[in-house]
Amino acid sequence: MKKYLTAPLTALMLLEALASSASAEAMAPPAGYSVRQAVQAGNVASRSAPTPCTSLSIDCVVSQNSGYNTGIYPRGVxxxxxxxxxxPAATGNGAPPSEFSSLTGWGQxxxxxxxxxxxxxIYMKDYRVFVHLKSGGWQLVQDQATNSIGGHHYVADFANNSFSAMGLDVQSDxxxxxxxxxxxxxxxFWMEPRGSYDPGTVDGVFSMAQLRTDSESANLIANFGGDWWRNTSAPYLYQNGVFVNNPGIGMGSWVKLTTTYQYFFFTTMTKSQLQAEPPPPLR
Structure with missing residues (x-):
């Protein structure tokens, strides 16, 4: 079986930069502010964990991108x-900066x-990232079938961007x-190389993948997201509290893995937008 080489990132993802105090202050609530406090303050709506999505539907996409606190949390964060x-990914406003022409889908x-x-x-298949065009229609910009998958085991809260090697092996299927x-x-993990589009032509993102584990006792959770990039080769650059070359697009809700493949979604599009113009996998 082919094994992907997990070369270190030449540019760091949005989440990895949370390790710096400046980034943490910019991205997170004040120290001591907990999810419980957010729920009590009415800033986070709480509901039961989403039903695993074993078939494609717009309702499943929306359930994973509504921003609700599902009661599922990552250990060590x-x-x-x-x-x-x-x-809360689906904001209905997913346009990149006007001069940008690239993006990367990622998961954790x-x-x-x-x-x-x-x-x-853990097994992943059919990971694809689409952008929605302002003129109408969708463009496939990253596809597991033709892109490589890179990744590492990072320290849970990305402190100092410390990581260790992670096995990534392509299976016969x-x-x-x-x-x-x-x-x-x-x-x-993430797809590489970065996807490309024409500057000023994009106003939304949709990605999907299927994940499963081989143990009922694994108790693993996952979500997907993405970063805009200035272009396909721009380096990571964080200055004065700003991610200059790779502002984050967002991420979806946490969903628990099962031993059966299920769909994981990330989108900036609202339900009404998806219904009006479904991405190719949802047609």
Whole structure:
């Protein structure tokens, strides 16, 4: 079986930069501010965990991108981090900066906080990223079938961007098998090279992948997101509290992995926008 080489990132993802105090202050609520406080303050709506999506539907996409606190949290992530409870992705306003022409889809997998877990294998297939064009229609910009998958085990809260090697093996069916996160770490992965589009032509993003684990006792959770990039070769640059070359697009809710493949979605599009012009996989 082919094994992807996991070369270190030449530019760091939005989440990885949370390790710096400047980034954490810019991205997270004040120290001591917890998800429980946010719920009590009415800033985070709470509901039961989403039903696993084993078939394609717009309702499933919306359930993973509504910004609700589902009660599923990543072990080792600081509770005051703004993405501890997942992220409100579907804002209806997903345009990149006007001069930008690239993006990268990524995902992350964590042990579930408050649950025991065992080492397991994780399998991912059919990871694809689309952009919505202002003129109408969708453009496929990254596809697991033709892109490579890179990634590492990063320290759970990305402190100092410390990481260790993570196995990424292509299976005979085209899926990728990766190790489950060791204690204190996550699985953080992305597609490479970056996807491209014409500047000024994009106003939204939709991505999807299928994940499963091979152990009922793994107790793993995952979500997907993405970063805009200035172009396909721009370096990571953080200045004065701003991600100059790779502002984050967002991320979806946390969803628990099962031993059956299920769909994981990330989109900036609202339900009405998806219904008016569904991305190709949802037609």
């Amino acid at each position: 600081k509770t005051y981090f703004s993405w501890y409870a997942g992220g 997998i964590y042990p579930q906080a408050g649950s025991s877990n065992v080492a397991a294998n 085209g899926s990728v098998r990766m190790d489950s996160p060791p204690s204190g770490y996550n699985d953080h």
